[in-house]
Amino acid sequence: MEKRWVYNEEAPAEVVEQLAQNLKISPTLAGILCQRKICTFEEAKAFFRPKLEDLHDPFLMKDMDLAVNRLNEALHNSEKILVYGDYDVDGTTSVALMYSFLRKYTHQVDFYIPDRYKEGYGVSQQGIDWAAEQGFSLIVSLDCGIKSADKVAYASSLGIDFIICDHHLPDEDIPKAVAVLDPKRPDCLYPFKELSGCGVGFKLIQAFCFQNDIDQEEVDQLLDLSVVSIAADIVPITSENRILAYYGLCQLNGPQPMRPGLAALKELAGLNSEMDISCIVFGFAPRINAAGRMGDAKNSVRMLLAQTKEQAFQMADIINESNKERRTKDSNITKEALQMIEEDDFLRSSTSTVLYKDTWHKGVIGIVASRCIEKYYRPTIILTESNGKASGSARSVHGFNVHSAIESCADLLDQFGGHMYAAGLTLPVENIPAFRERFEKVVASTITEEQKIPQIEIDSKIKLSQITRNFYNIIRQMEPFGPGNMRPVFVSECVYDTGSVRVVGDSHLKLRLTQDGFSSIDAIGFGLSDFYKPISKGIPFDVCYTVEENVYRGVITLQLRIKDIRIN
Template sequence: MRWTIKPKPESEKIEALKEALQVDDITATLLLQRGIQTFDEAKAFFRPSLNDLHNPYLMKDMDKAVARMEQALANDEKILVYGDYDVDGTTSVALMSSYLKTRSSWVATYIPDRYDEGYGVSFKGIDFASDNEFTLIIALDCGIKAIDKVNYAKEKGIDFIICDHHRPGDTIPDAIAVLDPKRNDCQYPYKELCGCGVGFKLVQALAEEMGHSILDLTGYLDLVATAIGADIVPITGENRILAYYGLKVINSTPRPGIQALINQVSKKNELTITDVVFMVAPRINAAGRMKHGNYAVTLLAEDDMDLANTYAEDINAYNEDRRETDRQITEEALMQIEENKEQDRNTTVVYHEHWHKGVIGIVASRLTETYYRPTLVFTKSGDKLAASARSVVGFDVYNALEACSKYIEQFGGHKYAAGLTLKEENYEAFKQAFEDEVTKTIDRSLLTPEIKIDAQINLNDITPKFYRILKQFAPFGPSNMTPVFITTNVADTGWGKCVGADESHLRVTLKQSDSQAFVGIGFGLGNKIDVISGQVPFDVVYSIDENEWQGKVSLQLKLRDLK
């Protein structure tokens, strides 16, 4: 692991913010690192307000989208709400359809089949709309590159409204409205909304036309917060506000579908965004991975608690299947890398025609954790090969794929995650081209995992008051990660040991000179037991959290690494 301590802000700025907020040096440093320099900015950060959400009409084409939807609602047109099969897509469809059904009886949903239709808008979906006399399709979390599909729909007399957040290509589809903050010609102030966030902005604009305020829409924010967490978008600006209030809904009055999933997985009193990402989101995803995304939409839109619990049990079973499948494929992929002696490459590219298409993205993430390099996992999909791509921090895999586009049939995605299809005969040529492109463009240091450290502190700095302030930095996520600290010259008090069924984890009790002792837990750090033995000093990198044991709550260190 590379340890990188973030640069300390200028001392004058630290002093000014300390004085303005009456906080300590460490808190001021953490805020400045997050771009917060004034009292008002700190107030907005610590007290997110729904009033700070942007006017939805600042988004390009919002007026056109609202006008066309109002027309459809007034004329009782049949509206098809269409979205991708992942968490962002299914939450978007549940949100939009739930809202529209409060205003119309002519609303239906459509999720493409991952295996039959693939990602995004499909010709089959448009044929379904035509056969069933839908005249308006609202595409959520997809559509920004569906130029041919939108033209095909137009020939059949079907209009499109697109709500997407992926990077557009050179041409924007000829839809009635294309809402995407990443459009070059869109002046919307916040560019990092997820697909469900863009859909929510459209609902916000529609509600305003009815004289409703943002307070009337808070019941939808459990869906938006779930999508924000699952889609790994920055927890800044509007996303932070939406996630903050969405978590409040999740922890107080979640919709039956979300509550049913929580009943399956958690006994905690209060869920964080991390809990949503690791406990709720994978189960929503499992429907589209193992069966069909419709199951997730049905659950998330259900009003009856008993039915929701039944659906959640089914989805939990799909998730168990997903876990076993992903474990098996990961083992096979690791074996393939070793047998082909490809450990020394700068990329991981593996393929097997029988691998389950629904889990190759998860497998790509696991392989990235193992070898820490840009990774692609391919499987057979019809007469083509389909892949999920994952990257390492700091390297844009989307750009690397773009450089290899002559071998690719179709691709899309983000800086760190993408999907693509290609012809089988192009696989070997693509594999070499991708390796060459990454080798040529990647900074070698990015191939070693990095721990970014916010500040160096002493153990005596860790107090209940300090932790109460830290908790207010939540919700955490990209661009606002949980603060990570380094403390030097600590020693184990002699109670350090390996724990867990396979003793792969480390439990220590740390002291620094005359400080109080803190328990530290290092998951996966059991191999570091020699570093702490003999009560010799060492340096440790960690975040701070709470541990509850027999009704007693205490602060503990969540160890990231030690040397």
């Protein structure tokens, strides 16, 4: 698939030069830092040497004092407290974080995760009714609640108070809870707006410890759960998130034993190297999510709370089996979906994809939508039957607002919600043909030609000779990588293979590249075997890549991970 190479805007030369001199690094690396708004020595010091002391005062968040006071009251009076969270990674880590902390101070605490299929997303009436039956007087909701004004009012009528810890955009109607902690509230002056749901819960615990003179170490022990939520929820790894993620990874990789549940996950995922954000995204997150997609998300919380290796592996095995089932269904449904597109002239030539089959598993349709975009790069909606309705997940392409496009079809829908790149929707099955036609018209009339082509954001154009061990070591210090601080992407022009190019696996290229007499460097290009013939003939090409370490038989070398190739 053709890709657009988009170069990030360069910072002013004098700013780059000054930073390079101050840090004693190459102008190339200084330029990348400046692109990321790190332009002074002090900003660079804070970036390269994050400090927990630089976390913001939690009481800057609106309602934090009310939340801490209500929590103190509940603990003092031995009230029953229910920790309520969403069924995804952010929600389950949030619940594990808050529950594990509170149970040190009370036995009157339990947790609740709604059933994805029976209760849906967010705070449910069924969950509130259960809380009332069990005698809970306070619910602390995490990663949900900001859009649950009606449910909070219902709980209040039953004598149940709410503390909401959320990070989603609120509606105009803010729930009338005892406290609503959400940095995205228009009236909240908290300096950092991009915390995960677990991050907001972390700030509540931090504030509680401040007010009650509890050692900061009690809070720091929860950094491992915080980094799992940050990585899995794809929030920007900047500012506070960078600090939390940095120290969370330090905890995961430190000398102290890993939390039993995460240690079990690491072993089952076959992760033998040092943990980084990618390990969490591709090793931990799918397994934790699978519990909620295929079965009971409470199993994820139980695993994260396990205090022994035996307990942890018992739950992790269940979760791992759920993940295997998820992968099988994901693979089978993706094949069916792609075949439906390939066999239909209208679908094949459309600017959007809308597919429906009543037997598809609701838990994987969002993943299937993303898989379809990998093959047919366009806004995609996958629908299945749920409770007599068509229920679906939408995914988008870079720069296109799929939520807005769905909103243009609102009269055909029962409900919808989400954001620019991902959304959910429900509609009568009989409305699918009309919806597909309308959605296609909206997309076709609003999507740009650039948005139809996947893009690679490039930080800098360099010579292969610039890639030294010292160069790479500075890049490593820019970790953890993620949204807002992606691993640097480089382009080198007019390179050659030294004659070692070969296809490995089904479709991968293994090369050794040279340029302008530079000795050579190993490179791997996953899924790029189509370029084998021209490269093997000695034709020069431009290459787009990241730099990484490769460990083979105990020997560590630098190699390029190729993202795209352009034959000259």
